[in-house]
Amino acid sequence: MLVFILRRVVQAVVVMLSVAFIAFMLFQYVGDPVTNLLGQDATDEQRTALRKDLGLDQPFPAQFARFVVNAAQGEFGISLRQGRKVSALIVERFPATLELALVAGFIALGLGIPLGVYAALRRGKASAQVLMAGTLFGVSLPNFVIGIVLIWVFAVELKWLPSFGRGEVVAFGSWTTGLLTRDGLLHLILPAFTLSAFQLTLIMRLVRAEMLEVLRADYIRFARARGLTDRSVYFGHALKNTLVPVITITGLQLGSLIAFAIITEQVFQWPGMGFLFIQAVQFADIPVMAAYLCLISLIFVVINLGVDLLYFAVDPRLRVEGKSH
Amino acid sequence: MAADATSSPAAPTSALRRFFAGDVWHSFRSSPVAMLAAAITAVCLVCALFAEVVAPHNPFDLATLELMDSLKPPAWIEGGESKYLLGTDGQGRDILSALMYGTRISLLVGIASVILSILIGVSLGLLAGFVGGRMDALIMRICDVMLSFPSILVALMISGIGRSLYPHAPDMLAFVVLVLAISLTGWVQYARTVRGSTLVERNKEYVQAARVIGVGSLRIMRRHVLPNVLGPVLVLATIQIASAIITEATLSFLGVGVPPTSPSLGTLIRNGNDTLFSGEWWITAWPSLTLVLITLSVNLLGDWLRDALNPRLR
Numbered sequence: 001m002l003v004f005i006l007r008r009v010v011q012a013v014v015v016m017l018s019v020a021f022i023a024f025m026l027f028q029y030v031g032d033p034v035t036n037l038l039g040q041d042a043t044d045e046q047r048t049a050l051r052k053d054l055g056l057d058q059p060f061p062a063q064f065a066r067f068v069v070n071a072a073q074g075e076f077g078i079s080l081r082q083g084r085k086v087s088a089l090i091v092e093r094f095p096a097t098l099e100l101a102l103v104a105g106f107i108a109l110g111l112g113i114p115l116g117v118y119a120a121l122r123r124g125k126a127s128a129q130v131l132m133a134g135t136l137f138g139v140s141l142p143n144f145v146i147g148i149v150l151i152w153v154f155a156v157e158l159k160w161l162p163s164f165g166r167g168e169v170v171a172f173g174s175w176t177t178g179l180l181t182r183d184g185l186l187h188l189i190l191p192a193f194t195l196s197a198f199q200l201t202l203i204m205r206l207v208r209a210e211m212l213e214v215l216r217a218d219y220i221r222f223a224r225a226r227g228l229t230d231r232s233v234y235f236g237h238a239l240k241n242t243l244v245p246v247i248t249i250t251g252l253q254l255g256s257l258i259a260f261a262i263i264t265e266q267v268f269q270w271p272g273m274g275f276l277f278i279q280a281v282q283f284a285d286i287p288v289m290a291a292y293l294c295l296i297s298l299i300f301v302v303i304n305l306g307v308d309l310l311y312f313a314v315d316p317r318l319r320v321e322g323k324s325h
Numbered sequence: 326m327a328a329d330a331t332s333s334p335a336a337p338t339s340a341l342r343r344f345f346a347g348d349v350w351h352s353f354r355s356s357p358v359a360m361l362a363a364a365i366t367a368v369c370l371v372c373a374l375f376a377e378v379v380a381p382h383n384p385f386d387l388a389t390l391e392l393m394d395s396l397k398p399p400a401w402i403e404g405g406e407s408k409y410l411l412g413t414d415g416q417g418r419d420i421l422s423a424l425m426y427g428t429r430i431s432l433l434v435g436i437a438s439v440i441l442s443i444l445i446g447v448s449l450g451l452l453a454g455f456v457g458g459r460m461d462a463l464i465m466r467i468c469d470v471m472l473s474f475p476s477i478l479v480a481l482m483i484s485g486i487g488r489s490l491y492p493h494a495p496d497m498l499a500f501v502v503l504v505l506a507i508s509l510t511g512w513v514q515y516a517r518t519v520r521g522s523t524l525v526e527r528n529k530e531y532v533q534a535a536r537v538i539g540v541g542s543l544r545i546m547r548r549h550v551l552p553n554v555l556g557p558v559l560v561l562a563t564i565q566i567a568s569a570i571i572t573e574a575t576l577s578f579l580g581v582g583v584p585p586t587s588p589s590l591g592t593l594i595r596n597g598n599d600t601l602f603s604g605e606w607w608i609t610a611w612p613s614l615t616l617v618l619i620t621l622s623v624n625l626l627g628d629w630l631r632d633a634l635n636p637r638l639r
Contacts, residue, residue: 011466011470015470022486026486026489136621140567140617140620140621140624141617142571142574142575142616142617142620143575144575144578144594145594145613145616145617148594148598148601148609148613149613151601152601152606152609152610155602156601156602156604156606255475256475259474259475259477259478260475260477262477262478262481262579263477263575263578263579266578266579267598277481277485278579278580278581280485281481281484281485281488281489281579281581282488282580282581284488284489286489289485289486289489293482296478297474300473300474301473304473
């Protein structure tokens with residue numbers, strides 16, 4: 001058991017170290033940090049002094065260790081383009097992305113589960129088939145095309161909803177939220193639906209497949225034989241048993257939501273981390289890129305590690321396998 | 326494959342005849358969805374391949390562009406001209422022609438990345454399955470890690486790193502970086518599939534026979550195992566072309582894809598997106614529609630191929 005946990009933790013650490021190494025190599029080989037900080041006209045003494053200051057005269061492993069220690073404390077230096085500390089930029093942008101991803105996740109769950117149940121119960125009926133055909137579009141339409149279509153229909157033609165920015169936000173210390181104002185909520189609708197489209201169809205198809213599977217099980221037949229109402233059979237017995245895989249998938253997808261937010265944020269000019277990252281890529285703003293790379297990898301590694309450990313807690317078969325190794 | 330090239334010259338005609346008499350062709354003829362998808366794909370392919378001949382204008386020839394003709398709506402709308410069937414963009418470029426050239430670039434990048442990821446994935450999968458042991462563990466561990474990140478994110482990272490290494494790269498290099506970014510995320514699927522089938526093939530008698538008569542491992546892998554594990558790769562490749570095209574379009578839409586001098590469908594959508602608010606919907610709508618049509622039909626073809634090649638479903 002300990003071996004299993006240990007192996008997963010070691011794997012996570014190795015992944016994080018490789019990501020940190022890539023980020024470190026970016027700093028090393030892209031542009032000269034000394035020239036970036038001092039400008040072209042600096043004297044040689046100034047350069048040497050700064051090199052010493054930054055630790056650039058030390059051997060390679062020492063520099064890497066130093067980078068990892070700094071990165072672990074969230075210290076990635078100063079953005080080349082905006083001239084501000086990267087950590088401050090990320091802290092400022094993170095709430096917008098998290099809010100968008102969470103709202104999209106709730107939309108995906110809140111619509112995906114009932115629609116999936118509906119499609120399963122009405123299997124073969126026209127309405128369910130239309131619904132399933134619709135999911136085909138959700139899966140195969142590129143995310144940004146969905147966003148553009150939504151903007152075109154609801155913002156340009158109907159003029160119902162705003163299509164860029166976060167609108168009015170309320171600040172709590174360094175945390176900002178658009179959930180408390182009407183303007184902020186209106187601004188959230190289109191991006192959140194765009195971002196949730198893929199996950200929504202995924203959850204819907206998953207719930208439908210699981211429901212169809214469960215409805216064939218013996219205990220459903222017994223529940224019917226006991227004379228329970230349809231409602232109680234479907235929602236009390238069947239749905240409850242389909243939710244375990246759905247919740248696992250959703251948990252895993254939270255990372256994807258944050259990653260796909262890059263595209264949605266670009267379409268809707270949403271001032272989140274993804275928008276920051278795309279700008280950084282376009283201007284080769286290494287510190288911001290490196291910070292985003294490390295942060296997003298950390299989020300993914302933590303989510304995956306968490307899910308693995310949860311599986312381990314839930315599924316006894318894994319424990320047996322762990323012992324045999 | 327090498328085996329095909331060395332076969333007798335009469336083989337192509339008989340292979341062709343066998344194909345038309347075979348199950349796959351029959352299944353194709355009896356599936357209207359597959360035929361429609363194939364027709365759409367074929368039209369797009371022809372337009373893309375022969376863009377110089379088919380396209381009514383050359384959108385990259387600056388001499389023929391007229392600013393007077395900019396922002397014309399499609400021909401059937403008030404103000405449109407029959408000269409520009411689908412309208413023009415802000416610089417007076419004919420959208421239909423730009424679409425054809427853009428489709429060519431999108432397909433080129435998509436197919437090139439799929440070929441490269443097949444090369445990487447199949448070799449690594451074969452190696453992992455055939456050699457086994459530590460090599461297998463290492464390759465599969467890398468696959469696990471790659472799969473735990475969404476492919477678009479990895480592609481963005483690679484493309485971003487490539488761009489910052491060579492900020493003023495010539496166009497050719499930008500294409501190479503883009504193809505690398507897409508294929509370095511796509512190979513994992515092939516590696517896993519091929520490894521699985523290789524593990525099965527490895528213990529079969531023909532491999533043991535080859536070993537007994539002293540054929541080298543590399544030759545066994547290439548000449549004996551490889552042809553037997555390629556079936557599922559074909560199906561996977563069809564579906565992966567669609568996702569490679571979407572990845573390319575997404576990267577180009579984000580402005581980190583193809584160089585601006587050779588716009589793909591994603592670039593066209595990005596350009597059109599800027600004018601969406603002033604009411605010129607056609608600049609962004611047509612490339613979006615083309616992108617959706619291509620990926621949808623390629624996906625449907627892939628689905629059909631998977632069912633047609635699966636003996637259990639017959």
